[in-house]
Amino acid sequence: MFESTELNARNWRIQQGMRLLFLGMTLLLVLPVIIILGVLIYKGSPALSWAFLTENPTNGMTAGGIFPALMGTIALVLVALIASIPVGVAAAIYLSEYAPDNWLTRLINLAIINLAGVPSIVHALFGLGAFVLFFGFGTSILAASLTLAIMTLPVVIVSTRESLQAVPQSFREACWNMGATRWQTIVRVVLPNAVSGILTGIILEVSRTAGETAPIMFTGAAFFLPFLPESVFDQTMALSLHLFVVATQVPNVPESLPYGVALVLIGMVLIMNSASIGLRMVLRNRKKW
């Protein structure tokens, strides 16, 4: 009864053609990830060794390891997290649990979008003007980390808000009906049910923070500093800036060295992101409501 007409067949061909075209476009976007990883691993792995990770750079950064840069990045990320998690989680709790639908909330959302959209170099200018000079922290881990914290704040806020909003409203209502205050409900019911979702956001923030370069260039990261910082008021090396320096500023660097640094940096970042994605998938499968 249903015979395929010429028109049907033509539409079908167009449909298949478009499908292939879009598939091709998608693949052209994602293929670079795989190619880049492949090239970095191929060219960078000869440089990798235990000594590369645990030794200081030597010979004007043309040899040796990346130990102080690696530790510096970890320090910067930790301090940034300590600063941004409380503020970000509080902001998310406000937006998810308290905020009425009014102009102020819209303004806050607009500010969050803008905070995420301000160029990283402008964050660097702000960090220099505010933390290094005005508050007198000097070029230090503290100034750099606070700059990073403000820059990555939207990541924490948005992901935390999403996981708070995913907790069903009925959970809150049940708790209120028992006579609990709003805050008791948030602490005892909402946050415990959202904590793993918040965690995925924080891991994502770690990954973002570790890779940033521009915001720390003038606020606390040093080109070359072959010892570890002793307090948050010291400068430090950082992996991202170190990659920039060995790739562009230092002459006669053996080819494998910057590839090695890039591989460690991207490895760190992608492991964090994969962990976040993995955790998210486990959570989605386990979700009971």
Place this chain on the structure above:
Amino acid sequence: MQHEDVRDFHWYVDKAMASLVFLGGISAIVFIIGIFLFITREGFAFITQSMDIREFFFDPAWRPTSDSNPTYGAFALIAGTASITGLAVLLSIPFSLGAAIYIAEFAEGRTREILKILIELLAAIPSVVWGFIGLSIMNPLIIDMFDVPVGLNILNAGVILALMAAPIMTTIAEDALKAVPDRYREAAEALGATRWQVTLKIVLPAAKHGLMAAVLLGVGRGFGETMAVLMASGHSINVPDGLFDSVRALTATIAAELGETAVGSEHYQALFTLGILLFAVTFIINLTADLVMRGIKRS
């Protein structure tokens, strides 16, 4: 019956915490205003005293370190940023929208998950690593393929930036497509439309505001990118007339020169003025994107 006073310890904790999270809530506004105030504070003296607006916007001579006669013409830098961002957006729009359509309308199940994860990983690559890729992989590739002396140019930075802007455009465009109610699709399919006809005639028009916002946010991302552009664009002051010209971007200029200036000097203030310009443009782009998005919700 007399009312019992409910203001016990928990009542006070509740009120106190409500105020605290409110402070957290408005922090984003405080920080945005703070960013604006602090960069203006450092750059203000230049704008009011030394800046010649015509020179700043229309003169290509950026010679801040000249001893006798420093000039602060940002035209070449603006042209550099515009050419790189323009090329990036031109490359990125079709591919990002294509990928968004494929992921939202055609792909299913596991394929869809894997593609989304790969796009997310694309977004995770740090900008300094992109810059390094431009320097070490794209540079020789462009020299070989097009037989040009230098591979650090608009093409290189534009392609890198297109790949960096693609994930945000794809993700937001996909969200916009997903937000189109399924009953639209079902109604069209019931009339015998193919998946492509549904997409072209129903889904794309319905999602057009979201797609516009996606493009705008992608533009903002490209416009503000610093390290990748600094490393891949060649970083030479130049009003370009072709894809293979090296250029210098606004962001890259700040990154490259700020370290060498004395705090409070004219050069230092001029760099902050570039920062104010960057802040203003991204603010307008983000505001427009937000208004466009709000447009969908209302209609």
